[in-house]
Amino acid sequence: MANATLAPGQMLGKYKVTSHIASGAMGMVYRARDTKLNRDVALKVLFPHLTSDPNLMRRFQREAQTIAQLDHPNIVALYDTDHADGYHYIAMQFIDGASLGSRLRQGGPRPSVRDTLEIARQVGGALAYAHTRGLVHRDVKPDNILCSKDGRYYLTDFSIVQLADGTHLTQTFASLGTPAYMSPEQGQGNKVIDHRSDIYSFGVVLYELLAGTPPFEATTPIGVVMKHINEPPPPLNKRRPDLPADLRRFIEKALAKKPSDRHQSASDLVRGAEQLLASGSAVKPNEEHRLRWLLAGVAAILLAVSGVVTMALLATRSDSPAVATATLIAATTATAAPASSGTASATAPPTDAPAVAPTAAAATPTALAPAAATETAMSTSTQVALPSETPRPTRTRLPSATPLPTLTETPSVTPTPAASRTPTRTPPPTV
Secondary structure, three states: OOOOOOOOOOEEOOEEEEEEEEEOOOEEEEEEEEOOOOEEEEEEEEOHHHOOOHHHHHHHHHHHHHHHOOOOOOEOOEEEEEEEOOEEEEEEEOOOOOEHHHHHHOOOOOOOHHHHHHHHHHHHHHHHHHHHOOEEOOOOOHHHEEEOOOOOEEEOOOOOOEEOOOOEOOOOOOOOOOHHHOOHHHHOOOOOOOHHHHHHHHHHHHHHHHHOOOOOOOOOHHHHHHHHHHOOOOOHHHHOOOOOHHHHHHHHHHOOOOHHHOOOOHHHHHHHHHHHHHHOOOOOOOHHHHHHHHHHHHHHHHHHHHHHHHHHHHHHHHHOHHHHHHHHHHHHHHHHOOOOOOOHHHOOOOOOOOOOOHHHHOOOHHHHHHHHHHHHHHHHHOOOOOOOOOOOOOOOOOOOOOOOOOOOOOOOOOOOOOOOOOOOOOOOOOO
């Protein structure tokens, strides 16, 4: 008995096989040359065991006749069906390009948002055309969407098509859909499936194009089917937070569990895609998402700059004891003086400069050292810009018990009176 494997150069009727393209549920697909019309075709050769039932073959011929009547720029055209040398085959329009499924499996970049909406517009238009003629595809998936090199997308493989009256033409020898893209009602085994099942399956395709994976995955096909029936799809914004909300709603509506909650026709879906393309809002990143990232970046920059400035100030303080002393005096004075007091009598003497009588201060040379250091530090503090968190030292009139020299542009220390009990005291250095 003949098998479906053909060698390059082998003739099948008027078609000359040139190369193998793919394998499907019903047979093998080859690229072939129509020797009479001098054009390339996609030749689908049925598995021999599927052709042994005459009733089945009659239904297949009816299906081929139905699909051959479809004439849409985004549906792969069916040219011919015949048999020769023990093979039954279908000759279809050859598309010079890969399928969406093969592109996704190759791991390349995902289609852009604009490309996804363009696929929704073109393939959705093909579905709308088939639905108005009473056909339900039942197996919409990336492998059945072909991409030509000129940027056009084609819906193909109506091999398990169902007529609107519920007649399922090839259910005897074809799978009833692909679990990853199967609608809930299809997974439940409903005998009559309407056009909204195709809308759900196409919504799964669009979800995968944007998210990178289908909404539901499991270790077994039945596990995937049960998720389609019982579980809501994972929110698209969890996988693509950059997508605008109106685009997410557009996809999620197609994935509603109840057919009555979906787009009610493929034409409605096409109009939604066209509106999103025309508005331009769907092809722009989510502005709220971008703003969050922008603010996070600005905050990180400011944090880094403040850290550098803080380290520089700390290094400056550690190198200048006078600045550190002035900062300490200023902080102590500011703490001791209430904000509401503006007089010297309301200001307590700082702890670093205890009040002593002038005669006691002149008693020993060491008694003047703190005062001199204080005057020097305070003079220096008027010339050094301190950070905003450290108040600048003010020229506060100290209590009369501890008189200090008046600060000038070039401060200096007044020599000790001659009546001092220690006449040999060395005057403090001039600052």
